[in-house]
Amino acid sequence: MAKATRWRNFTRSEAFSGYVLVSPTAIYAVLLLAAPLATIVAFSFFKDGYLTVIREFTLQNYVDTWSDPVFRAILLRSLFVSGMVTLTTVLIAFPIAYYISFNVSRSMKSRWLFLITIPFWTSYLIRVFLWKVILGYNGVINSTLDIVGLIDQPLNMLNNVQAIVVTLAHAYAPFAILPIFVALEKIDRALLEAGQDLGESRLMTFWRVTLPLAMPGVVAAVLIVFIPTIGDYVTPQLIGGGKVPMVANLIQARMLDLDNKPMGSAIAVSAMAIVTLVSLLFLFLNRRFLRVQK
């Protein structure tokens, strides 16, 4: 009896309505996201048989993965490239976010943001390929320099880390600009005036007031750029010309080309663990900026 009443009370509560409403989306995410991720983790501890997977617990996949110099080199390269991409993207995005937030009139702000987001919504593959056209051996930059007469030999700008950095910095630009812009918008302008009234120079006000208050946005931008770029498949393939493979290319090769699912899973799980670790470390290092919030 008491149980029935409690159940009836629960079905009328706000929490119950919330659960009912969120359940279709939550169930979808459990079935198609949480369960597959759990499967990958499980597979990484299974043995690989020919065309099948043997359900027998083993750590061999991880031992093989981590003792493989190719994997270590590729993982290190992925971390390095993503790190460079993140640094470049955030550094060149910050002044833009600052400009839109502080120097653009209210009515023009959304127009600037719209302008910045448009390239992002056009075909990613074609944008990446166009960087190949721009940087290529007989590409836009080389032929322009040649016509102007600055170079005799075309410069080799493709198939290297710098080319990947430029391409990805372009692809992830809005991801870096928007969080920084939001953080800058939240800053109370009176604080900046106070800083200058108290005799700080503009530069010092920026350094001691604006920048620390913008840090939550910078931290968000770093993570939003870093995490997807480390798993990027297209750019290393097209711009790196297969010469600078990253983790995603390795996972694809193990999973599809070699059809070794446990091994591919172990690499995917390892990569995910590393990305999570690096992200958490980064959050920890910046904890003092994040604590200021409310």
Next chain:
Amino acid sequence: MRFSALRSYAYLYLLFLYAPIILLPVFAFNDGTIIAFPLKGFTVEWFRQMAANATLRTAVENSLIIAVSSSILATTLGVFAARAATRFAFPGKAGIIGMIMLPLVLPEIIVAVSLLVVLLGIGVTLSVFTVILGHVLICTPYAIAILNTAFNALDRSLEEAAYDLGETRFSTFRLITLPLVMPGIISSLLMSFTISLDEFIIAFFLAGNEPTLPTYIFSQLRFPKQIPMIMALGTCLVAASIILLTIAEYFRRRGIAKTGGTDSGGFL
């Protein structure tokens, strides 16, 4: 002086952002098979080739089926989650919403690989349908982000007034809530459509032998002879996405005006 330096930097940055897109139509209309300067002459040959390509047509059809289905499903799931997140408090809410939003911070290759392993494991044949499953997963977080804003801007007293005037929960939702968040729903549909249409890696893993627009483009980029046609295709795609985005932006602004909020700008 300081301001003008920053302003010129901003314009240079816009040039950097738009450089690839400006080049696209230049080479699409260029009468030369090699994508390089100097330009040769004007031609519409590449657009003609594009229109005559049968595989491309299949790829476009597949992509449209995937994008339309994914955007409708993702927006529907998004409405449920955004409504629950903005209107109700329940234990474990942050965890549940966090799990749903996870694809935003998960490399897409991980989503693709894990879905592939499970789908093959339970014996599902890869097809357009399996791509839809994956795309709904990655579009839903974007839909929720947009719809959260729409539901947050909603004045709760309007719904309460409707209850007081004798409307049921469902009729209130249909007559009051839905029309007010409609601009959000439309912009979520367009956004999900655009994301799905452009998504490569999940389609690459989950489409089996069915071509989608991005996987077709990727396969053709290896053949120099096909590049001018791909440039023509890219020009059409860019034009289409600019039109779609302008419509989405229009509805987003109208939505903000309707609920009386101030424009904070941006989609994300």
